Amino acid sequence: MIERTLSIVKPDGVAKNLIGEVVRRFEAAGLKVVALKMVRLDRGEAEGFYHVHRERPFFASLVAFMSSGPIVPMVLEGEDAIARVRTVMGSTDPAKAGAGTIRKDFASSIEKNIVHGSDGPATASFEIGYFFSALEIPPR
Numbered sequence: 001m002i003e004r005t006l007s008i009v010k011p012d013g014v015a016k017n018l019i020g021e022v023v024r025r026f027e028a029a030g031l032k033v034v035a036l037k038m039v040r041l042d043r044g045e046a047e048g049f050y051h052v053h054r055e056r057p058f059f060a061s062l063v064a065f066m067s068s069g070p071i072v073p074m075v076l077e078g079e080d081a082i083a084r085v086r087t088v089m090g091s092t093d094p095a096k097a098g099a100g101t102i103r104k105d106f107a108s109s110i111e112k113n114i115v116h117g118s119d120g121p122a123t124a125s126f127e128i129g130y131f132f133s134a135l136e137i138p139p140r
């Protein structure tokens with residue numbers, strides 16, 4: 001099924017000049033970039049994005065990290081896009097990520113792991129709408 005999903009180059013990825021590398025890997029995997037921007041979240045906006053994790057012990061640190069610098073959210077489209085983006089990213093913990101994945105190659109820790117990808121259709125829908133208005137996304 002053709003899906004859309006949200007990915008983000010996180011503050012560490014932007015700081016390490018990896019915007020192009022992340023986009024290149026998604027494009028090389030056959031995913032199409034249909035929307036993309038650079039923004040900086042404030043603390044409340046980062047809390048809203050990661051609200052599902054609000055009870056987790058790492059939440060405050062994650063929110064501080066995600067609001068620490070500019071990020072590059074993008075909407076990617078393709079066959080099974082949600083799962084494929086997560087395959088290209090690799091596991092959350094770079095020590096457990098497979099060879100050739102973004103996180104294996106570039107992430108410095110389980111928190112500072114370069115890239116985000118929606119984990120299912122409902123989260124993809126919420127997360128795309130969090131960053132992009134209807135006018136900024138091409139109709140399907």
Ligand code: ATP
Nearest residue numbers: 053058062091092110111112113115116117118119
């Ligand atoms: P993402 O949602 O960013 O794509 P993910 O789905 O692989 O990553 P989640 O479990 O949703 O992982 O965690 C969201 C983010 O919270 C992680 O990407 C990471 O930045 C941070 N995180 C997750 N687990 C930990 C942890 N144990 N310690 C510190 N930070 C963590």
Ligand code: MG
Nearest residue numbers: 116117118119
């Ligand atoms: Mg997640």
